[in-house]
Amino acid sequence: MNIPKNLKYTSSHEWVRIEGNTVFIGITDYAQEHLGEIVFVELPEVNDEVTKGAPLAVVESVKAAADVYAPLSGTVSEVNEALLDNPELVNQDPYENWIVTLEISNPAEIEDLLDPAEYEKVCEQEE
Amino acid sequence: MSRYISNTALQQEEMLKEIGLNSLEELFRDIPKEVRLKQNLNLPEALSEMDLLKHLKALAGRNNNLEDNICFLGAGVYDHFIPSVIDTLISRQEFYTAYTPYQPEFSQGTLQAIFEFQTMMCELTGMEISNASMYDGASALAEAMLMACQAVKRDEVLVASSVHPESREVLKTYARARGIKVKEIGFINGTLDLEELKSAISSATAALLVQYPNFLGAIESLPTLAEIAHNNKALFVVSADPIALALLKSPGECGADIVVGEGQSLGNPLSFGGPHLGFFCATEKLLRKMPGRIVGQTTDKKGRRSFTLTIQAREQHIRREKATSNICSNHALNALTATIYLTLLGKEGLKEVAYLCLQKAHYAMEQITKLPGFDPLYTAPFFKEFAVKTPVSPEDLNANLLESKIIGGYPLQKVYPELKNTWLLAVTEKRTKEEIDLLVEKVGGK
Amino acid sequence: MAQNKQTPLIFEISQPGRKGYSLPPCDVPEKEVSELLPADFLREKPPLLPEVSELDTVRHFTRLSQRNYGVDAGFYPLGSCTMKYNPKVNEVVSRLSGFLHVHPYQAEETVQGCLQIMYELDRMLSEITGMDRFSLQPAAGAHGELAGLLAIKAYHTARGESRRTKIIVPDSAHGTNPASAAMAGFEVIQVKSNAQGGVDLDSLKAAVSPELAGLMLTNPNTLGLFDENITEIAEIIHAAGGLLYYDGANANAILGIARPGDMGFDVVHLNLHKTFSTPHGGGGPGSGPVGVKKDLIPFLPKPLVEFRDGKYYLDGDLPLSLGKVRSFYGNFTVMVKAYAYILSLGAKGLKEVSENAVLNANYLLQKLKGLFLLPYDRICMHECVFSGQNYHSQGVAVLDIAKRLLDYGYHPPTIYFPLIVQEALMLEPTETESKETLDEFIAALKAIVEEIQTDPELVRSAPYSTVVQRLDEAAAARHPKLRWQPETNK
Structure with missing residues (x-):
């Protein structure tokens, strides 16, 4: 299981890459593995405002659907439209293929995210 | 033991022994004593097959059926001709004793038939996608309302009061549950009141819902209505009569976003109101918001064309409380009936059925309005159903007609209190000139 | 299932000019279509329906049927779906002209046989489940759930308790339960199962509140286990002012053995296409009658069938009714099959x-x-x-x-x-x-x-x-x- 060291995580299996005020968000390798073949990603609209913990996107496989929750509060600045035609990209490389970017509104929330070691424990417990 | 149980008493004993129990009673030991039924159910004594047949034939005999009566009653359910082939085919046990096609390798028959059904419904309605069926036209319209509200994120809809009264009631039930506001728009000369529509529609409107032809028999001008809806970024929802669509411009061509309807006319008997089927079609954009099952084409491991239930992440068994609808069982066998009907009638036959309905309904209208006191209620174009003013109460007319084994039309006052002494008559391809003339004669003799 | 050859789609065997129907010639004086309908109402491009012969049609759908599997062909142990044998006599009686070719808006005196069946079936299902009244209107199990939940909602509202907006659903429930609750406008609260597979009582106690509208439960549950704590569960819910909803998908276990009404349930739906032997038809039509205890009768879908002075009639005058969940009175010919089934078996046979x-x-x-x-x-x-x-x-x-x-x-x-x-x-x-x-x-x-x-x-x-x-x-x-x-x- 791949858990890159340079990212932050949530216990609901999102990863976060922080670049100043912009954060990239996707689902982890663990999440894509458990969902199986991803067939559709439902994206939010650019400029949608989200609060931490609210549903942000939906990732669907043949027999399951998983909500992607906003790891941080902010405004959607970009959505990865490539996933609309090729949702399988998330299976191929879940860390390269981010789902949305947010302009965050409350940087203090970053403190609450998990570091790679903490996230690894979450995964171990779920197994 | 009844004839539907295969185990013998001896086998029951053997099985109990395997399980390690002494009696059937012990199988139920987890059920607390206080909720165990102490007495036998109070039900009629079991009937033998012979007695059952006798009893049910007697009950069926207490109904006037349309094989022995001449029917001019429509109002949403129509006495169209049903080719003999249909019952033979849908009675094949492989179709009717199967469950929902969850195992595609074992259900290619049902799945391919649904794929063909979806194609036919798309063709008829002029829409891009169709689901595998709904319970009926009314619940399909209610689901269309829910889908429209979801899609445009608004919670108010406008519905023509010329939509079937039962559909409007169902719509309101579903709307109340979700806190959706429903406003009715009246009619002038049988079709939607455009001025009222224009003043009622706003940026809060999720959808405009109309029927085509409407409950009063009149044909709405869909393109005008679509434009008004779209100008307000509302969706345009049409509930259509599939037989009429052989002749009339498809709602898709006229700008509809969702097309639903009652599919009973397509080979399904009237059955005292059910089971019939609802159909549900939409633009491709709305695919992920569709209710119900959808069949898609794919290939198997060997590259052979095959069919499977697809886009299932919308559905209750996966999405639970976030599903687009709670529908699980639909009306698959009725959809199969419709598919076989449309196959037999085909491109030309359906047009011919529609043509016969159109000609006979207009002949009937012409003849009946020659009688003194009988006038057309509206001048709007109509297809197989029309409303007339009557000099006496339509209930009285119907009571008299029944003596001649004629089932008369629908008294509109039942649902439109202002429409006193008005009568809605349906004329399908089954009605002969002789029967129409008899109707006119009996009504005139009154 | 002998058909290993691929079966073309019906559209692919279409031949222009071929036909599978015969209609009589038009016997009324004909007019030009353009005289009867405005030109801009008329369809220019015909729907692309197939053109095939009657034999083509019969062969095509027979071949499709051979690519299917039904209960008549073999064992079908599909859990929660109750794929029992579908008696043939039920098909015969449901196809009698007096049932099949009857219009739902015919005068009541011309449909006394239909109404009597509905009236008696309501009474039979009430007896079997220990309820007081059934509406036969819902078209399927999930539809029955929706109707039952709307009756619960109407009940609370009539008592001035519209604040009750939450429905508890165990995590073992059928997906339709939470989906129906959401459709009925309720918020869903999920409770955990205990080590015995039943409802965890502590979780349940923690979940009840003054906003509780009710609990949806199937008993036996989806693990096939009877929840021994049912009386206690009912007490917890009723004490909190909520109602108990019984998902009848698993009713095949309890006929003549135990009744939801005696377990404390207030609302029940049954699946006639599971427990009462009507065929599934490759996905439907089913029938999902919803039954209630006395206090909830006024809220049932309208109309109900009543009997007075020797006559059956439809009573639509129910001011507190939840309304209608579909057109007309339900899937009538499915009801006929269930009615015939109950009459064939009687109390002893059902047990x-x-x-x-x-x-x-x-x-x-x-x-x-x-x-x-x-x-x-x-x-x-x-x-x-x-x-x-x-x-x-x-x-x-x-x-x-x-x-x-x-x-x-x-x-x-x-x-x-x-x-x-x-x-x-x-x-x-x-x-x-x-x-x-x-x-x-x-x-x-x-x-x-x-x-x-x-x-x-x-x-x-x-x-x-x-x-x-x-x-x-x-x-x-x-x-x-x-x-x-x-x-x-x-």
Whole structure:
């Protein structure tokens, strides 16, 4: 299981890459593995405002659907439209293929995210 | 033991022994004593097959059926001709004793038939996608309302009061549950009141819902209505009569976003109101918001064309409380009936059925309005159903007609209190000139 | 299922000019269509329906049927779906002209037979479930759930308690339960199952509040287990002012044995297409009557059938009714089949149904114990739930076992449900199957388990003998192809 060291995580299996005020968000390798073949990603609209913990996107496989929750509060600045035609990209490389970017509104929330070691424990417990 | 149980008493004993129990009673030991039924159910004594047949034939005999009566009653359910082939085919046990096609390798028959059904419904309605069926036209319209509200994120809809009264009631039930506001728009000369529509529609409107032809028999001008809806970024929802669509411009061509309807006319008997089927079609954009099952084409491991239930992440068994609808069982066998009907009638036959309905309904209208006191209620174009003013109460007319084994039309006052002494008559391809003339004669003799 | 050849789509065998219908000539004086309808109302491009002969049609759909599998052909232990034998006499009586060719708006005096059946079926279902009144209007189980929940909502509202907006649903529930609750405008609260597979009472107590509208429960639950705490559960819910809803999907276990009404349930739906033997038709039509206790009768869907002065009639004058959930009165000819079924069996026969359904399920449970993991090792009711996780290490999933069963000629059990059991395998044999059938099925599963040990790949790649092999379902969902397109449009 791949858990890159340079990212932050949530216990609901999102990863976060922080670049100043912009954060990239996707689902982890663990999440894509458990969902199986991803067939559709439902994206939010650019400029949608989200609060931490609210549903942000939906990732669907043949027999399951998983909500992607906003790891941080902010405004959607970009959505990865490539996933609309090729949702399988998330299976191929879940860390390269981010789902949305947010302009965050409350940087203090970053403190609450998990570091790679903490996230690894979450995964171990779920197994 | 009844004839539907295969185990013998001896086998029951053997099985109990395997399980390690002494009696059937012990199988139920987890059920607390206080909720165990102490007495036998109070039900009629079991009937033998012979007695059952006798009893049910007697009950069926207490109904006037349309094989022995001449029917001019429509109002949403129509006495169209049903080719003999249909019952033979849908009675094949492989179709009717199967469950929902969850195992595609074992259900290619049902799945391919649904794929063909979806194609036919798309063709008829002029829409891009169709689901595998709904319970009926009314619940399909209610689901269309829910889908429209979801899609445009608004919670108010406008519905023509010329939509079937039962559909409007169902719509309101579903709307109340979700806190959706429903406003009715009246009619002038049988079709939607455009001025009222224009003043009622706003940026809060999720959808405009109309029927085509409407409950009063009149044909709405869909393109005008679509434009008004779209100008307000509302969706345009049409509930259509599939037989009429052989002749009339498809709602898709006229700008509809969702097309639903009652599919009973397509080979399904009237059955005292059910089971019939609802159909549900939409633009491709709305695919992920569709209710119900959808069949898609794919290939198997060997590259052979095959069919499977697809886009299932919308559905209750996966999405639970976030599903687009709670529908699980639909009306698959009725959809199969419709598919076989449309196959037999085909491109030309359906047009011919529609043509016969159109000609006979207009002949009937012409003849009946020659009688003194009988006038057309509206001048709007109509297809197989029309409303007339009557000099006496339509209930009285119907009571008299029944003596001649004629089932008369629908008294509109039942649902439109202002429409006193008005009568809605349906004329399908089954009605002969002789029967129409008899109707006119009996009504005139009154 | 002999048809291994691919079957063309009906559109692909269409030949211009061929026809499969015969209609009489128009016998009224004809007018030009343009005289009757405005030109801009008329369709220019005809719908692309097939043009085939009657024989083409019969062959096509017969061939399609041969690519299907039904209960008449063999064992169908699909858990929670109650795939019992569908008696043929029910089909015969439901097709009598006096039922089939009757218009729902005919005058009441001309449909007394239909109304009598509805009236009596309502009374019979009430007796069987211990309720006071049924509405036969809902078209299916999920539709019955919606109607029942709306009755609960209307009940609370009439009592000035519209603040009750929450419905509790156990995590073992059918997906329709939370979906119906959401559709009825309720908020869903999920509660956990306990170690015995029942509702966890502490979680339940923690979940109730003044906003509680009710609890949805199926008993026996989806693990096939009877919740022994049912009386206590009912007390907790009623004490909090909530109502109990009984999902009747599993009612085949309790006919003549126990009644939801006596367990404390206030609202019940039944699936006539499960418990009462009406066929599933490849996905429907079913029928999902909803029954209630006395206090909730005024809120049932309208109209109800009443009887006065020797006449049956439809009473639509129910001011507190939740309204209508569909047109007309329900799936009438499905009701006729269920009515005929109950009359065929009587009280004794119905009890035999449940006794044999439970006996058969426990026999399977006992005989399969060694093959699969049994998460809840107790006497089960009408169905039993195993886990196939013990074959995980061989790289075989429960899906593979299900697919291999197809090669042995069986419809597989329900898999991956209930969600609270990993690699779930849910078997419901029903009462109509014989010991011999069960033994043969058990032998087939044993053979498959043997194959997992010796040649797991054989199982992983199954099925082989079906008309198609495993499908690319991901491709179907990623690039939806939902209708046929003529060549030129491709």
